[in-house]
Amino acid sequence: MAHEHEHVRVAVIGSGFGGLGAAVRLRREGITDFIVLERADSVGGTWRDNSYPGCACDVPSHLYSFSFAPNPEWPRTFSGQRHIRAYLEHVADVFRLRPHIRFDSEVKKMTWNTELLRWDIETTAGNLSADVVVSATGPLSDPKIPDIPGLESFPGKVFHSARWDHDYDLAGKRVAMVGTGASAIQIVPSIQPEVSRLTVFQRTPPWVMPRVDRAISGAERSLHRALPVTTRLRRGLLWGIRELQVQAFTKHPGELGFVEQLAKRNMARAIKDPALRAKLTPDYRIGCKRILLSSTYYPALAQDNVDVVAGGLSEIRGSTVVAADGTEAEVDAIIFGTGFHVTDMPIAERVVGADGRTLAETWKDGMAALRGASAAGFPNWMTIIGPNTGLGNSSMILMIESQLNYMADYLRQLDVLGGRVALDARPSAVNAWNRKVQERMKRTVWNTGGCTSWYLDANGRNTTVWPGTTTEFRRATRQVDLAEYAVLRPPAAKVSPVDEAAEVTA
Numbered sequence: 426m427a428h429e430h431e432h433v434r435v436a437v438i439g440s441g442f443g444g445l446g447a448a449v450r451l452r453r454e455g456i457t458d459f460i461v462l463e464r465a466d467s468v469g470g471t472w473r474d475n476s477y478p479g480c481a482c483d484v485p486s487h488l489y490s491f492s493f494a495p496n497p498e499w500p501r502t503f504s505g506q507r508h509i510r511a512y513l514e515h516v517a518d519v520f521r522l523r524p525h526i527r528f529d530s531e532v533k534k535m536t537w538n539t540e541l542l543r544w545d546i547e548t549t550a551g552n553l554s555a556d557v558v559v560s561a562t563g564p565l566s567d568p569k570i571p572d573i574p575g576l577e578s579f580p581g582k583v584f585h586s587a588r589w590d591h592d593y594d595l596a597g598k599r600v601a602m603v604g605t606g607a608s609a610i611q612i613v614p615s616i617q618p619e620v621s622r623l624t625v626f627q628r629t630p631p632w633v634m635p636r637v638d639r640a641i642s643g644a645e646r647s648l649h650r651a652l653p654v655t656t657r658l659r660r661g662l663l664w665g666i667r668e669l670q671v672q673a674f675t676k677h678p679g680e681l682g683f684v685e686q687l688a689k690r691n692m693a694r695a696i697k698d699p700a701l702r703a704k705l706t707p708d709y710r711i712g713c714k715r716i717l718l719s720s721t722y723y724p725a726l727a728q729d730n731v732d733v734v735a736g737g738l739s740e741i742r743g744s745t746v747v748a749a750d751g752t753e754a755e756v757d758a759i760i761f762g763t764g765f766h767v768t769d770m771p772i773a774e775r776v777v778g779a780d781g782r783t784l785a786e787t788w789k790d791g792m793a794a795l796r797g798a799s800a801a802g803f804p805n806w807m808t809i810i811g812p813n814t815g816l817g818n819s820s821m822i823l824m825i826e827s828q829l830n831y832m833a834d835y836l837r838q839l840d841v842l843g844g845r846v847a848l849d850a851r852p853s854a855v856n857a858w859n860r861k862v863q864e865r866m867k868r869t870v871w872n873t874g875g876c877t878s879w880y881l882d883a884n885g886r887n888t889t890v891w892p893g894t895t896t897e898f899r900r901a902t903r904q905v906d907l908a909e910y911a912v913l914r915p916p917a918a919k920v921s922p923v924d925e926a927a928e929v930t931a
């Protein structure tokens with residue numbers, strides 16, 4: 426039976442903060458002809474997939490949430506995964522997004538159709554086309570497990586922090602935790618009391634600051650409910666503090682020495698053994714890698730059933746895990762807290778642009794987009810949390826909302842131009858933007874702090890972090906500058922004088 430071809434104005438990919446935010450914004454712009462394609466069977470993205478013990482945000486909840494959907498009910502200053510996931514489910518309901526969402530629809534490939542000026546999209550649930558694609562597949566959504574010799578023949582249990590196996594009982598088990606990043610430092614104190622032995626493989630020690638987490642009292646919540654302005658004030662204060670702090674990261678890394686002293690004191694309070702303290706003391710400037718927040722990580726490491734191995738996992742022999750420094754331990758389970766495919770954005774393999782090349786090929790020497798959103802040769806395609814939009818110290822939701830402003834203006838501009846039309850970022854504009862970003866990056870702590878982090882790509886280039894304030898990014902993404910784009914019309918269409926002025930390329 427022949428099916429009618431489905432075409433929508435906008436196809437959003439992903440239903441995390443980025444995709445749901447895009448859906449809300451589209452509706453607010455009066456656009457209802459859109460769908461949200463999601464490979465999983467529920468919304469939430471990061472907060473659906475990461476359900477490991479202790480999983481919580483490390484930016485206060487009142488800032489780590491949408492400005493247009495304040496939540497007076499946040500239970501803690503740093504709420505847990507369960508509550509953040511519930512919040513996103515609530516957003517999907519309140520803003521009536523469900524009719525737009527297609528679950529179990531993984532985007533396998535999208536190809537720019539140069540004749541019809543549209544994206545032809547193949548999903549696991551069928552094909553469709555769209556005028557515009559908004560890709561919100563997440564910066565940290567595809568787990569990365571290192572290629573460790575012997576892993577395939579390990580007889581015990583293996584899983585990644587973002588794919589926690591809740592059916593596996595860790596009680597009484599000998600466990601290897603590989604990695605000491607943001608997820609691992611939440612997992613370690615949560616599982617340490619129940620496992621018989623915990624061996625933590627640490628390639629590079631993180632800087633860890635105390636986590637000032639507390640329950641938000643009933644009185645505070647009542648106040649936020651009764652006077653919504655207080656929620657906004659709270660958010661504004663949290664934002665302002667981080668906005669001021671960021672200057673130290675981007676311009677004056679030398680000033681961060683004082684923060685290192687605070688972090689060292691946090692360690693010294695719990696770690697009394699000088700040898701262990703030495704192992705845990707970083708040798709790079711604080712902030713170079715993401716600063717982690719925990720008041721329970723060091724106390725957990727100090728327990729008798731925990732060993733910290735100052736070296737990465739290099740080999741597995743049967744059920745024995747072997748570190749780079751030769752240390753061995755026999756374990757029942759290996760948990761990888763080894764992060765995600767960040768600088769090699771997986772969706773890029775699946776996007777085929779105007780010249781038939783994939784975005785991954787275009788980005789083979791490093792990701793680069795115009796204002797973190799669009800790439801030359803990929804018309805009417807934009808990404809939410811694209812290259813150089815990450816933050817080292819504040820809420821990603823601020824950046825997502827800036828990109829949604831850009832998306833809204835992009836669609837408005839297409840409307841103004843009228844007819845079948847597409848915008849293609851000019852290579853000169855993409856280059857100019859990235860030159861500026863990389864120039865500013867030179868003096869940031871991420872580039873000068875003396876560490877190797879997941880912010881850097883294989884060539885050592887920082888293609889993930891935004892080297893400025895969120896206000897600067899908000900300003901840079903308020904409007905689409907048409908001079909930065911070529912306006913495309915279908916090859917056969919007659920060219921109008923307006924378009925000619927804007928340089929027509931088809």
Ligand SMILES: Cc1cc2nc3c(=O)[nH]c(=O)nc-3n(C[C@H](O)[C@H](O)[C@H](O)COP(=O)(O)OP(=O)(O)OC[C@H]3O[C@@H](n4cnc5c(N)ncnc54)[C@H](O)[C@@H]3O)c2cc1C
Nearest residue numbers: 439441442443464470471482483484531532562563566821
């Ligand atoms: C454990 C953890 C804690 C974090 N804590 C913080 C924090 O405290 N503060 C902060 O600012 N940031 C934090 N982050 C970063 C976080 O990723 C972002 O803040 C934000 O949640 C990203 O939202 P997103 O919608 O862009 O991506 P995601 O939430 O990752 O959503 C992407 C969605 O796209 C879907 N998808 C991917 N590929 C396809 C495809 N091919 N087809 C269809 N669907 C697809 C995925 O299934 C997923 O649902 C954290 C990340 C992790 C992993």
